[in-house]
Structure formats: structure tokens, C-alpha cells
Amino acid sequence: MNFTLSYLLEQTINGITLGGLYALVALGYTMVYGILLMINFAHSELFMAGGYVGLGVLKLLADPAIAKGGLSFLAPMQAFFNSGTAGFVALIAVTFLISAIVVGLMGVFIERFAYRPLRHAPRLAPLISAIGVSIFLQNAALLWISSKQLPYSRADGTSFVPAKTAFTVFGVSVSTMQIMIIVTSLLLLAFLDTFVSKTRIGKAMRATSQDREAAGLMGVNINSVIALAFFIGPALGAVAGVFNGMYYGSVKFNMGFIPGIKSFTAAVIGGIGNLRGAMLGGFLLGIIESLASGFISNAYRDVIAFIVLILVLVFRPGGLLGEAVAEKV
Amino acid sequence: MATDMTRSRSVKRPAVPPRKLALWIVLALALIIVPVTLQAAAGLGFLVRILVIVGIWVLLALGLNIVVGYAGLLDLGYIAFYAMGGYAGMLVGQAVSGRLGGATFWVVLIPAALAGTLTGLVLGFPVLKLRGDYLAIVTLGFGEIVRICLNNDLLGLSNGATGLPRGVEQVVPPWPANWLADNVRFPTPIGEFAFGTNLFWYFVVLMLIIGAIVMIRRLDNSRLGRAWVAMRENEVAAAACGINIRTQKLWAFALGAMSGGIAGxxxxxxxxxxxxxxxxxxxxxxxxxxxxxxxxxSIPGVIVGALLIRGVPDLIQGLMVAGVIQLSGDATSMITGYRFLVFGLLMVIMMAVRPQGIIPSKRRALELHPEDDRTLAEEDMQLWDTSHRDISPDDV
Known part of the structure; x- marks a missing residue:
């Protein structure tokens, strides 16, 4: 094993990138858990859906092969999106916006039809329902889109995001993609944190997560707060899904599973129900995993991640930032 | 306690009503006749195989039922105990099969059960103090740890992704599978009956399931079973009544894991x-x-659940492979593909329509649930709504 400082730095940067993705997905888990006390198992599939929707949008907006294949009215738009930095930035922004909205609406739809009828059911019922949704979405992607791995690129094989080196620190090159992921995830996290702690709607969300019934009595519209949580969570998950596709260069129908459990782990490490905890947990898990795969063993990276989880919970049962919840009698 | 014992013994058990007795006899006969008929009928032998797999799943689910259903602990890594039992049994079995021959399987049931139990205790001891969902994620993580370690051959025993037994080694079928296969065969009107290995395993699994059911029913009516119910209902109140929560949880975990190990x-x-x-x-x-x-x-519930979840997809697959259902290539691939899609959808619908399960446990139905208060409140609300139709709830 070559233990050099630059290798350590490289792995740390990879870890922060990975951590940004985990944090974005973990927020979705933690928001839903904070409000409904339920593990939204389908969240990992919404992450996957984000990857697919993003690929579709990118192809429509910037793949000349699509325009030539019959949708010629797209050609002028594609010319703009494929030209220069302004076009590139607009392309990325539009892609994220559309994927986030589409997947966010999917989340709201799922909540409305799969989870809302179960709000007063025994505690395991929504979990099973969520697993059902997850199996459904995965197989829907398999049957109706493709069972194969789809490359995240134009038909001619060129990537939507050029693999450029943004800058080099101590001999370690950092790619544009990594910078994009880290900056975007930090911005979104800061935005969400401000939204929840400063705005009226954020206050309503916090109130709902503390005590749903009391919040309802105080005039908070519980259903719309829950629906909003089910919009924001999946929307952030979709952003992570698109990034994941761009970063690793492909999407597949079962791509959500592993990042899904990892992100949930991240949310638990940070203290589930706590937004900042999810962010911290995400970055921490990303870095630990990346360092572990670089310096200990790549085959055991998941094992190390889960051992960290178990240790954190054994010594701090509420997670790193979670409060010790007193048992209500 | 001696007086208690004598008293309980002197109390006459209520006689089993004849209708119930008849039902039991019919069930017992069906459990024997149906697989034997399937085995004899030409081309339907694969159904016995499916019954064996379903049976193993019943065993597995009965074990998890102790942990989830009785003790109320959500375990998302239960398959780890199944794996530990399977691997431990296989390893010990391959080491001793030269000496023991056909008795190997019967002997290795013990190390497999022990391996499951020990794994349950090792995992349970540090994590059982965790709250419900944390426990779920920790068990999930543990299940993945076990699988990845087996896959990467951490201890040099599991032979990595290829699995056991290694290379040319053979697994000795348990006594008397071979003897039965060689000697019990006779013609029947529907085809020649031969006591195949699958049918042999069917009876082995059936015996194990009956054993597990007897054990679980006895447990349910024991001090331990009552402690679990109390704990599941309200942990704090149970602790206040002198129940050692940690010990009872460990028991549930260990017994569930033991059943998983045997299934494995x-x-x-x-x-x-x-x-x-x-x-x-x-x-x-x-x-x-x-x-x-x-x-x-609910024990009958678990059996029906295993039949539906494990049996039905395998049945569709098996019928298609066997050519009993004749379909065009397109339709075949469609059904294979849509199997899980429909399965996922059914899970969602099932939970919306009947969240307590297909055959809910009678004992659980009697318990107090926090939801009951809510249901009452909702009914009040509906009454209020009907008498105040002109005011919308948003105005309140």
C-alpha cells in the first residue's frame, strides 16, 4: 500500500464527493423519518429515477442524435445548450430543475397513495408498503426502460460533462465534476437548513415532527407539510441521482440500492430526524468509506461503513447529533 | 409452585370439538397425500421441490416471527442467521461426512443451530438496547457484513463467491433418502411413484416445521411468551413490572436465530x-x-405468507419451465418480468386494505394499540363533521 500524502488527499477528495451524494440522499430519509417516523424504503428508487429522468432530459436537450432521429424541432435548442460555457451551465441547471420537479412529484404521489392511507396502521405496515413501492419502481425501470446499464452520454459516446481537471492541489487533480458535486450539495444543504430553521413553512415542519397532533391543533396543515417533505426529499435525491449518473458515467435500474442503504446509514450516524446530522453523517461516511477502500481494502468498504455505524450506535445510541429522546410514558 | 402445578394438572383440558378434530385430520392427510400424488403424477414432480423451498421459508419466517411478531423487534438482517447456519452446517458436515456418511445431516443440525444462536447472541448483546428503527438498520448492516465477509472469504473457510462445497467434494444425502429412492417405487394410475429426494426433503422439512410450531406454541404460553407480549405492548411498563427487558430480548433473538440456523x-x-x-x-x-x-x-399467517411470497412466483416460473402453461416466448418473458412488478403493487395494496396481515394473530388483536385512541378520535371527528357540515375543517 502506497501511503503518500497526495494519495491521502486524493482519497479524501473522493470521499467528500461521495459524501455530498450521500448527504443529499440522506436528507430525504431523515426528513421523512423526522415527520412520519418511517423508513421510506422507496427513496433509493427515487434516487434511481432521478438518474433516469436526468439522462432523458440531457438527451433531449443536448444529444444531436435525438434531434436527427425525428424530433428536429429540438435542434435549435440543442445548438444553444451545446455551445460554450453559458449553454453548458443552462443545460445543467435545466436538467437538475426538471429532474428534481419530476421526481419530487413522484414522491408526493407515492406518499398520497401508498403511505397516507397507512398513517394510523401498525408501525410496520408503511415499511412494507414502502418496500412494495421500491420493488415496483425497480421493476418498472427494468421492464419499461432497460434492463441494461445505460451510458450517461450522447449517442456518439461523448459525455455531457467534459472530464476536465478544475485545478491541482499538491499534485492531486480535482475534476470539474467533483467541484460541481461538492459545491452544489453544500449549497443545497445550506439552503434547506435555512429554509427549515428560518421560514414559516420550516417552522411548521419542525412543529409537525415534534408532535403531529399538537401541530395540527395549532393550525398547521399536516397533510401539506408531509407532502412538502415528500417533495423536497426526493427532489434532493434526484439531484444526487443525476450527479451519480454523471460521476460514474452510467445508470442502471438497481443503482439505487447500495447508495440508498448507505445514505440511510449516514442519516442514522448523524442522528435520524436531524437535518444537520444527515449532512454530517453523509460527509463522514463518504470520507470514511473512501479512505477505507483506499488504505484498508476495497472489498471490505461496505463492511467498514457498517461497523462504523454499529460502533456509533453502541456508544451514542441517538446518533452523533441526535438528542437523547426520553421515553414517553 | 408445587400446588399450582398439581392444580393446573387436575384441571381438565376442554375437549377438542369434533369439527376441529376433523379439520385437523383432513389437514394432516392432505399434507401427506398431496405431495405423494404430485410426486407420482408425471411432470408435476417439480411442485414437490417448490413445496420444499416454501417449507424452508416457513421455517425461516417462523423464526423471524419470534423476533418481529412476538418480541416486536424489527430485524432486517435475519438472513445472516440463515447464512451462518448454512455455512456452519456445511463446513462441519464436509469435515465429518467421511466418518458419518448418511448421518451427517442429522448431526450437523446441532452445530448449525448453535452457530445461529451464537450469532444471534453476539449481535444481540450490544445492540438490543437500541430503539426500534436503529435496531433495524444495525441488523441490516450486520446482515450485509456477514454476506460480504463470506463473499470475500474473510476466514479462509467460506470459499468466497463460489461457495461450498469446494471443487470435487460431494454432499452426502442424509439417511434414508437413498434407500427410499432405491426401494420405494410402484406403479399408480397416474404414473410411476418413486420416493424421490425431493419428497424425502418435503417430509424432513415438514417435521422440522411441526417441531418449530410446537416449540413456539409452548413458548407463547410460557412466562417468556407473556413477557414478550408485555414488552411489545409497553417496554417501560413491562420493566416496571419486573421483566428484565434485555434478557427477554436476547432470548427472542437467540431463539429466532436458532430457527434461522436450522433453516439455513x-x-x-x-x-x-x-x-x-x-x-x-x-x-x-x-x-x-x-x-x-x-x-x-400468527403461525397460520406466516405459513400463508410464505406460500404466497415464495410459492406463487416459483410456481409460475416452474409451470412455465415445465411447459404446463404453454405460452409464446413474448408472453413468457412478460410474465417473468411482471411477476415482481405485480408483487410490489400487491404489497402496497395489501397494506392499505389489511395492514394487520392476512390471518392476524388473535392475541395481538386483543391488545391495546395507540392507534385505537386515534381511531376513536377520528370517529368523534366524523360525528362532528356530520353535524357541522357547513364548516370546513380548515376553518377550525
């Missing part, structure tokens, strides 16, 4: 082969689904 070794010997890919997280999820869909804490 049976699975390994039925397949004559074992590899890490049988122990993925999705398998754990399916076992939880069997328990919850069937009805938590």
Missing part, C-alpha cells in the same frame, strides 16, 4: 450447495414481508 443448514443440504448470493438483503426483506403480510405473531 436444511437449505444448504437440499441444494447440496451454498453460496453468498442466497443471502442478500432482499432475502431478508422478503422474510419480513412473509411475516408482516401473513400476520405478525
Amino acid at each position: 443448514v436444511t437449505f444448504a443440504y437440499v441444494q447440496q450447495f451454498i453460496s453468498p448470493e442466497s443471502f442478500t438483503f432482499m432475502e431478508s426483506v422478503f422474510v419480513v414481508c412473509v411475516v408482516v403480510l401473513g400476520g405478525m405473531g
Whole structure:
């Protein structure tokens, strides 16, 4: 094993990138858990859906092969999106916006039809329902889109995001993609944190997560707060899904599973129900995993991640930032 | 306590009503006749195989039912105990099979059960103090740890992704499978009956299930069973009544894990082969689904759940492979593909329509639930709504 400082730095940067993705997905888990006390198992599939929707949008907006294949009215738009930095930035922004909205609406739809009828059911019922949704979405992607791995690129094989080196620190090159992921995830996290702690709607969300019934009595519209949580969570998950596709260069129908459990782990490490905890947990898990795969063993990276989880919970049962919840009698 | 014992013995058990007795006899006969007929009927032998797999899943789900249904602990890594049992049984079995021959399987049931139990205790001891959902994620993580370690051959025993037994080694079928296969065969009107290995395993699994059911029913009516009920209902109140929560949880975990270990070794010997890919997280999820869909804490529920979740997809697949259902190539691939899609959808619908499971446990139905208060409140609200139709709830 070559233990050099630059290798350590490289792995740390990879870890922060990975951590940004985990944090974005973990927020979705933690928001839903904070409000409904339920593990939204389908969240990992919404992450996957984000990857697919993003690929579709990118192809429509910037793949000349699509325009030539019959949708010629797209050609002028594609010319703009494929030209220069302004076009590139607009392309990325539009892609994220559309994927986030589409997947966010999917989340709201799922909540409305799969989870809302179960709000007063025994505690395991929504979990099973969520697993059902997850199996459904995965197989829907398999049957109706493709069972194969789809490359995240134009038909001619060129990537939507050029693999450029943004800058080099101590001999370690950092790619544009990594910078994009880290900056975007930090911005979104800061935005969400401000939204929840400063705005009226954020206050309503916090109130709902503390005590749903009391919040309802105080005039908070519980259903719309829950629906909003089910919009924001999946929307952030979709952003992570698109990034994941761009970063690793492909999407597949079962791509959500592993990042899904990892992100949930991240949310638990940070203290589930706590937004900042999810962010911290995400970055921490990303870095630990990346360092572990670089310096200990790549085959055991998941094992190390889960051992960290178990240790954190054994010594701090509420997670790193979670409060010790007193048992209500 | 001696007086108690004598008193309880002198109390006459209520006689089993004749209708119930008849039902039991019919059930017992069906359990024997149906697989024998299937075995004899030409081309339907594969159904016996499916019954064996379903049976192993019943065993597995009965074990998880102790943990989830009785003790109320959500375990998302239950498959780890199944894997430990399977691997331990296979390893010990391959080491001693030269000396023991046909007795190997019967002997290795013990190390497999021990391996399951020990794993349960090792995992349970540090994590059982955790709250419900944390426990779920820790068990999930543990299940993945076990699978990845087996897959990467951490201890040099599991032979990595290829699985056991290694290379040319053979698994010795248990006594008297071979003897039965060689000697019990006779013609019947529907085809020649031969006592095949699958039918042999069917009876082995059936025996194990009956054993597990007897054990669980006895447990349910014991001090331990009552402690679990109390704990599941309200942990704080149970602790205040002098129940040692940690010990009771450990018991549940260990007993559930033991059942998983036995199911695991049976699975390994039925397949004559074992590899890490049988122990993925999705398998754990399916076992939880069997328990919850069937009805938590309900033995008949678990059996029906296993038949539906494990049996029906295998049945469709098997019927198509056997050519009993004749379909065009397109339709075949469609059904194979849509199987899981429909399955996922059914899970959602099932939970919306009947969240307590197909055959809910009678004992659980009697318990107090926090939801009951809510239901009452909702009914009040509806009454209020009907008498105040002109005011919308938003104005309140």
C-alpha cells in the first residue's frame, strides 16, 4: 500500500464527493423519518429515477442524435445548450430543475397513495408498503426502460460533462465534476437548513415532527407539510441521482440500492430526524468509506461503513447529533 | 409452585370439538397425500421441490416471527442467521461426512443451530438496547457484513463467491433418502411413484416445521411468551413490572436465530450447495414481508405468507419451465418480468386494505394499540363533521 500524502488527499477528495451524494440522499430519509417516523424504503428508487429522468432530459436537450432521429424541432435548442460555457451551465441547471420537479412529484404521489392511507396502521405496515413501492419502481425501470446499464452520454459516446481537471492541489487533480458535486450539495444543504430553521413553512415542519397532533391543533396543515417533505426529499435525491449518473458515467435500474442503504446509514450516524446530522453523517461516511477502500481494502468498504455505524450506535445510541429522546410514558 | 402445578394438572383440558378434530385430520392427510400424488403424477414432480423451498421459508419466517411478531423487534438482517447456519452446517458436515456418511445431516443440525444462536447472541448483546428503527438498520448492516465477509472469504473457510462445497467434494444425502429412492417405487394410475429426494426433503422439512410450531406454541404460553407480549405492548411498563427487558430480548433473538440456523443448514443440504448470493438483503426483506403480510405473531399467517411470497412466483416460473402453461416466448418473458412488478403493487395494496396481515394473530388483536385512541378520535371527528357540515375543517 502506497501511503503518500497526495494519495491521502486524493482519497479524501473522493470521499467528500461521495459524501455530498450521500448527504443529499440522506436528507430525504431523515426528513421523512423526522415527520412520519418511517423508513421510506422507496427513496433509493427515487434516487434511481432521478438518474433516469436526468439522462432523458440531457438527451433531449443536448444529444444531436435525438434531434436527427425525428424530433428536429429540438435542434435549435440543442445548438444553444451545446455551445460554450453559458449553454453548458443552462443545460445543467435545466436538467437538475426538471429532474428534481419530476421526481419530487413522484414522491408526493407515492406518499398520497401508498403511505397516507397507512398513517394510523401498525408501525410496520408503511415499511412494507414502502418496500412494495421500491420493488415496483425497480421493476418498472427494468421492464419499461432497460434492463441494461445505460451510458450517461450522447449517442456518439461523448459525455455531457467534459472530464476536465478544475485545478491541482499538491499534485492531486480535482475534476470539474467533483467541484460541481461538492459545491452544489453544500449549497443545497445550506439552503434547506435555512429554509427549515428560518421560514414559516420550516417552522411548521419542525412543529409537525415534534408532535403531529399538537401541530395540527395549532393550525398547521399536516397533510401539506408531509407532502412538502415528500417533495423536497426526493427532489434532493434526484439531484444526487443525476450527479451519480454523471460521476460514474452510467445508470442502471438497481443503482439505487447500495447508495440508498448507505445514505440511510449516514442519516442514522448523524442522528435520524436531524437535518444537520444527515449532512454530517453523509460527509463522514463518504470520507470514511473512501479512505477505507483506499488504505484498508476495497472489498471490505461496505463492511467498514457498517461497523462504523454499529460502533456509533453502541456508544451514542441517538446518533452523533441526535438528542437523547426520553421515553414517553 | 408445587400446588399450582398439581392444580393446573387436575384441571381438565376442554375437549377438542369434533369439527376441529376433523379439520385437523383432513389437514394432516392432505399434507401427506398431496405431495405423494404430485410426486407420482408425471411432470408435476417439480411442485414437490417448490413445496420444499416454501417449507424452508416457513421455517425461516417462523423464526423471524419470534423476533418481529412476538418480541416486536424489527430485524432486517435475519438472513445472516440463515447464512451462518448454512455455512456452519456445511463446513462441519464436509469435515465429518467421511466418518458419518448418511448421518451427517442429522448431526450437523446441532452445530448449525448453535452457530445461529451464537450469532444471534453476539449481535444481540450490544445492540438490543437500541430503539426500534436503529435496531433495524444495525441488523441490516450486520446482515450485509456477514454476506460480504463470506463473499470475500474473510476466514479462509467460506470459499468466497463460489461457495461450498469446494471443487470435487460431494454432499452426502442424509439417511434414508437413498434407500427410499432405491426401494420405494410402484406403479399408480397416474404414473410411476418413486420416493424421490425431493419428497424425502418435503417430509424432513415438514417435521422440522411441526417441531418449530410446537416449540413456539409452548413458548407463547410460557412466562417468556407473556413477557414478550408485555414488552411489545409497553417496554417501560413491562420493566416496571419486573421483566428484565434485555434478557427477554436476547432470548427472542437467540431463539429466532436458532430457527434461522436450522433453516439455513436444511437449505444448504437440499441444494447440496451454498453460496453468498442466497443471502442478500432482499432475502431478508422478503422474510419480513412473509411475516408482516401473513400476520405478525400468527403461525397460520406466516405459513400463508410464505406460500404466497415464495410459492406463487416459483410456481409460475416452474409451470412455465415445465411447459404446463404453454405460452409464446413474448408472453413468457412478460410474465417473468411482471411477476415482481405485480408483487410490489400487491404489497402496497395489501397494506392499505389489511395492514394487520392476512390471518392476524388473535392475541395481538386483543391488545391495546395507540392507534385505537386515534381511531376513536377520528370517529368523534366524523360525528362532528356530520353535524357541522357547513364548516370546513380548515376553518377550525
